[in-house]
Amino acid sequence: MTAAHEINLEQVKARQKVVRIVVKVLLYAFLGFMALIVIFPFYWMIISSLKSLEEYRQAVPTFIPTKGWHFSNYAKAFTDGNLGALFWHTAYVGIVSTIISLVITVLAAFAFARLEFKGKNLLFGALLATMMIPGELFTITNYITVTRFGWLNTYTVLIVPFLVSVFYIYLLRQNFMQIPNELYLAAKVDGTSDLKYLWKVMIPLALPSLISITILKMMGAWNSYIWPRLVANDEAHRMITNGLRNAFTESTGDVNFPVQMAAVAIVSFPLFLVFIFLRKYIMKGVSRSGIKG
Amino acid sequence: MEGSKHSWKAWLYLLPVIILTLVFTVWPIINTIRIAFLKDYSMIGAMGGKTYEFGFANFSKVVTYKRFTTCLKNTVLLCVLTVPISTMLALLIAVCLNAIKPLQRLLQTIFFLPYVTNSIAIGMVFAAMFNMIGKPSSPDSVGIINNFLGIFGVAPINWINVGSEYWANLTVMVIYIVWNALPFKILVLLGGLQGVNKQYYEAAKVDGTSRVRTFWRITVPMLSPMLAYVLITGFIGGFKEYSSVVGVFGENMGPAGQKGALNTMVGFIYDSLSQNNQGRASAAALILFGIILVVTMINLYVSKKKVHY
Known part of the structure; x- marks a missing residue:
C-alpha cells in the first residue's frame, strides 16, 4: 500500500515537472514570437533602406542586402526630402517651446504647490477639467484665432498655442508637494526669495520630472503632424513629419521605396537614441499620462 | 495669513x-460651440462682415453626408476591433x-x-x-x-494598392494600430501585475487552484483598475484615430483611386476646416466629443460595477 502510494507520488511529481517545463517553453515561444512581430517592421525598414531599388523589387525577398549595401540611399533621402532644413525647423520649434514651457510650468506648479491664495483649488480643478476635452475641439477656433493674429506660416504659431500643458503642471505639482514644507519655511526665515528657493532647492529635487517633461515635449515637436500641416506647411517652416509624408509619396504608386525607407529611418533614429538612453524618464511620464505623443 | 499678503505673487x-x-483653451470651447450652431460659418465670411443663421443646420447637414457616415463607420469599426484585441494581447x-x-x-524593452x-x-x-x-495584376x-x-499557401492579397478591397485595408489598419497600442498597455498592465500581492497566488497554489481559474479569479480582479484605465484611454484614443491612417495611406486617406475610403472622424473635421467651413467642422467635433463622452460614461459606469479597488 505505502509502496504504491510512493510510486504514485513520484509519478505526480514527475508529471508536475513536465507540465512546468512545457508551460515555460510555451511562455517563451509566445513571447519570442510576439517580440519578433514587434521588431520586424524596424528590421524591415533598415534592411530595405540599404537595398538597391532593383533588389527591393525582386519577387523573392532578401533578408540581408545581397547586391551591395546602398548607404547612398541615405544621402539621397537627405537631399531629396530636404531633411536638413526640416530637421532644423523641428529642432528650433522643439527647443524654444520646451524652454518657455518649462519656465511657465515650473512657476505655475510652484504656485499651486506652495503658495496660498483665494481660489487656488477652484483654478486647479478648472485646469484639470480642460484635460477631458479632445484637442480637436480647440483646433478649429485656434485656427481662426491664429489666422486673425496673422500668425500663419510663422514659428510663433507652432510654439505658442501649446505652451501650457495641464498634465505637466499636475506632474510637477505632485513632485513639488513631496518636498517638505519645513524647507520652504526655513528658507523664508533666512530671507531667501521664492525664486532663489525654487532654483536652489525645488528644481534640483524635481529634476527627473523636468527631464521627463523635456523629452516628451521634444518628442511632441518631432512627431507633430496635424497642427503644423494646418497652419505652417510652407517651405520655410515645414516640420519633419509633414515633410516626410509628403516628400516621398507619389500617387502613381511608383515610389522609390529604399530611399523612402532611408528617410523613415533618419526620422526614427533620434527617437531610438532617446529610447536607448532616456527610456526610464519616458516610462515615468507615460505610465501616468496615458496619452500618446 | 502669511500667504494671502503675497497672493499677488501667486497670480x-x-x-x-x-x-x-x-x-487657446477656454475661448475655443465657447467659440466652437457657438459656431457649430451658425449655418455654414466660415472664418473668411465672418471677417467680411457676413452674418450666419442660428440653428441646428450644421448638425443635420453633417449627419446626412455620405462622407461623414463613412468616417463614422471607419472610426467605430477601428475602435471596436483594435481596443479589445490590443487589450487582450497586452x-x-x-x-x-x-x-x-x-x-x-x-x-520588456523590446x-x-x-x-x-x-x-x-x-x-x-x-x-x-x-x-x-x-501592377496589382502582375x-x-x-x-x-x-x-x-505564401509559405502557408495563401495567394497574394491586394492589401492597400489600387483596387484593393475595404476589408483588406481595414485589416492593415487594425494590425498597425494594435501594434502601435501594445507598448503602453503592456507597460500599465505589467506595472499592475507586479503590484499584486504574491500571497494570493501562494494561497491559490496551496488550494490546488488551476492556472486558468487563478487567472480569472485573482489576476483579472486585481488588475481591474488598470484594465479599466487602459480600456477607457484606448477608446478615447480610438475615436481620435487619424495619423495612423495618414501614415499607411497618405493624405488620400484611402488606396489610390478611393480617396477617403478609410477616413476617420478627426479626418472629417480637418477636411471641413481646410474647406473653410468652420461651422461644419465644429458640429462634427461636437458630435465626436458627444460620442467620446457617452462611451467614457458607459466605461466608467461598467468599471464602477466591476472594478475592485
Missing part, C-alpha cells in the same frame, strides 16, 4: 498659464512576462519599443510591407507580408 506666477489657457503578454525571470528585462516611434513614419513602413510593387514583388503568407 503673477500663474499669469502666463491663465492668459494662454483663456486664449494582457496576455504582460501575464507571460510576469511569469518569467531570465530575459524579462530584454523582452515590447516598449513601438511606443517611442513616429506614427507617420512607421505607418509608411507598414505600407511598404503590405505593398505590391508594379506585380514584380508581392510584398513581404504576402511572401510570408
Whole structure:
C-alpha cells in the first residue's frame, strides 16, 4: 500500500515537472514570437533602406542586402526630402517651446504647490477639467484665432498655442508637494526669495520630472503632424513629419521605396537614441499620462 | 495669513498659464460651440462682415453626408476591433512576462519599443510591407507580408494598392494600430501585475487552484483598475484615430483611386476646416466629443460595477 502510494507520488511529481517545463517553453515561444512581430517592421525598414531599388523589387525577398549595401540611399533621402532644413525647423520649434514651457510650468506648479491664495483649488480643478476635452475641439477656433493674429506660416504659431500643458503642471505639482514644507519655511526665515528657493532647492529635487517633461515635449515637436500641416506647411517652416509624408509619396504608386525607407529611418533614429538612453524618464511620464505623443 | 499678503505673487506666477489657457483653451470651447450652431460659418465670411443663421443646420447637414457616415463607420469599426484585441494581447503578454525571470528585462524593452516611434513614419513602413510593387495584376514583388503568407499557401492579397478591397485595408489598419497600442498597455498592465500581492497566488497554489481559474479569479480582479484605465484611454484614443491612417495611406486617406475610403472622424473635421467651413467642422467635433463622452460614461459606469479597488 505505502509502496504504491510512493510510486504514485513520484509519478505526480514527475508529471508536475513536465507540465512546468512545457508551460515555460510555451511562455517563451509566445513571447519570442510576439517580440519578433514587434521588431520586424524596424528590421524591415533598415534592411530595405540599404537595398538597391532593383533588389527591393525582386519577387523573392532578401533578408540581408545581397547586391551591395546602398548607404547612398541615405544621402539621397537627405537631399531629396530636404531633411536638413526640416530637421532644423523641428529642432528650433522643439527647443524654444520646451524652454518657455518649462519656465511657465515650473512657476505655475510652484504656485499651486506652495503658495496660498483665494481660489487656488477652484483654478486647479478648472485646469484639470480642460484635460477631458479632445484637442480637436480647440483646433478649429485656434485656427481662426491664429489666422486673425496673422500668425500663419510663422514659428510663433507652432510654439505658442501649446505652451501650457495641464498634465505637466499636475506632474510637477505632485513632485513639488513631496518636498517638505519645513524647507520652504526655513528658507523664508533666512530671507531667501521664492525664486532663489525654487532654483536652489525645488528644481534640483524635481529634476527627473523636468527631464521627463523635456523629452516628451521634444518628442511632441518631432512627431507633430496635424497642427503644423494646418497652419505652417510652407517651405520655410515645414516640420519633419509633414515633410516626410509628403516628400516621398507619389500617387502613381511608383515610389522609390529604399530611399523612402532611408528617410523613415533618419526620422526614427533620434527617437531610438532617446529610447536607448532616456527610456526610464519616458516610462515615468507615460505610465501616468496615458496619452500618446 | 502669511500667504494671502503675497497672493499677488501667486497670480503673477500663474499669469502666463491663465492668459494662454483663456486664449487657446477656454475661448475655443465657447467659440466652437457657438459656431457649430451658425449655418455654414466660415472664418473668411465672418471677417467680411457676413452674418450666419442660428440653428441646428450644421448638425443635420453633417449627419446626412455620405462622407461623414463613412468616417463614422471607419472610426467605430477601428475602435471596436483594435481596443479589445490590443487589450487582450497586452494582457496576455504582460501575464507571460510576469511569469518569467531570465530575459524579462530584454523582452520588456523590446515590447516598449513601438511606443517611442513616429506614427507617420512607421505607418509608411507598414505600407511598404503590405505593398505590391508594379501592377496589382502582375506585380514584380508581392510584398513581404504576402511572401510570408505564401509559405502557408495563401495567394497574394491586394492589401492597400489600387483596387484593393475595404476589408483588406481595414485589416492593415487594425494590425498597425494594435501594434502601435501594445507598448503602453503592456507597460500599465505589467506595472499592475507586479503590484499584486504574491500571497494570493501562494494561497491559490496551496488550494490546488488551476492556472486558468487563478487567472480569472485573482489576476483579472486585481488588475481591474488598470484594465479599466487602459480600456477607457484606448477608446478615447480610438475615436481620435487619424495619423495612423495618414501614415499607411497618405493624405488620400484611402488606396489610390478611393480617396477617403478609410477616413476617420478627426479626418472629417480637418477636411471641413481646410474647406473653410468652420461651422461644419465644429458640429462634427461636437458630435465626436458627444460620442467620446457617452462611451467614457458607459466605461466608467461598467468599471464602477466591476472594478475592485
